[in-house]
Amino acid sequence: MSGLFISFEGIDGAGKSTHIDALAQAFRAQGRVVTLSREPGGTPLAEKLRGLVLNEAMDAMTEALLVFAARRDHVQQVILPALARGEVVLCDRFTDATFAYQGGGRGFDLQTLGVLEQWVQGTGEGALLQPQLTIWFDLPPSVAAQRLASARVPDKFESQPQAFFEKVAQGYAQRLAADPQRFARINADQTTDAVWRDVAQAVKGKGLLP
Numbered sequence: 113m114s115g116l117f118i119s120f121e122g123i124d125g126a127g128k129s130t131h132i133d134a135l136a137q138a139f140r141a142q143g144r145v146v147t148l149s150r151e152p153g154g155t156p157l158a159e160k161l162r163g164l165v166l167n168e169a170m171d172a173m174t175e176a177l178l179v180f181a182a183r184r185d186h187v188q189q190v191i192l193p194a195l196a197r198g199e200v201v202l203c204d205r206f207t208d209a210t211f212a213y214q215g216g217g218r219g220f221d222l223q224t225l226g227v228l229e230q231w232v233q234g235t236g237e238g239a240l241l242q243p244q245l246t247i248w249f250d251l252p253p254s255v256a257a258q259r260l261a262s263a264r265v266p267d268k269f270e271s272q273p274q275a276f277f278e279k280v281a282q283g284y285a286q287r288l289a290a291d292p293q294r295f296a297r298i299n300a301d302q303t304t305d306a307v308w309r310d311v312a313q314a315v316k317g318k319g320l321l322p
């Protein structure tokens with residue numbers, strides 16, 4: 113069986129984490145082995161880098177270099193081996209988050225991010241490791257802020273103003289426009305049940321679940 117790579121994206125509080133476990137269960141029910149992971153993170157080294165990125169002040173280039181360094185380790189140690197074993201890899205964020213947060217939110221140069229993407233995800237002869245499907249939980253920043261206010265203590269990104277998340281959302285929209293086949297855009301401003309129905313439908317629509 114061939115490996116399957118799905119990523120989950122959206123601004124903080126959009127509802128990604130709520131649905132990843134349910135999707136993992138749906139794949140397991142089909143007899144698939146599922147690797148659940150997240151970025152930045154997913155390996156001991158990348159989790160250390162995550163701690164720095166989420167808690168320390170730094171300029172946008174430093175942030176971009178650290179998330180790509182974490183990604184390199186994660187791709188090499190976890191994602192590629194799991195895909196080679198034919199597993200389903202469900203990843204809470206991947207490179208679209210860098211284009212959205214460091215590119216959109218922080219205004220870092222998108223072309224440079226594209227070069228780093230080639231370096232880190234290049235698989236030879238111009239090919240690039242990308243998720244087969246990226247589920248984008250699209251939620252107005254005002255709604256996300258309300259959800260997070262009652263949910264958890266904000267980290268460095270979560271405490272950014274709404275205007276930052278407007279730019280992050282624009283960053284995601286740009287990535288979708290550049291590669292529409294890969295994306296499923298979900299209206300996350302619905303009940304949890306309705307969002308799950310749309311997530312399941314998106315995965316089935318791609319022929320990835322019966």
Ligand SMILES: Nc1ncnc2c1ncn2[C@@H]1O[C@H](COP(=O)(O)OP(=O)(O)O)[C@@H](O)[C@H]1O
Nearest residue numbers: 124125126127128129130259263302303304307
């Ligand atoms: N459809 C929804 N309606 C209302 N609240 C939701 C919905 N989905 C998730 N939440 C709540 O919003 C908060 C953020 O959700 P979470 O899944 O942690 O988002 P993310 O992983 O995208 O940051 C949590 O408290 C969660 O219970």
Ligand SMILES: Cc1cn([C@H]2C[C@H](O)[C@@H](COP(=O)(O)OP(=O)(O)O)O2)c(=O)[nH]c1=O
Nearest residue numbers: 124151152179205206209210213214269270
């Ligand atoms: C993967 C990635 C995440 N981030 C940010 C987005 C999030 O605010 C944060 C961690 O993401 P996330 O795991 O969604 O946080 P949480 O577990 O609190 O829901 O890192 C970047 O800025 N660049 C990146 O490349």
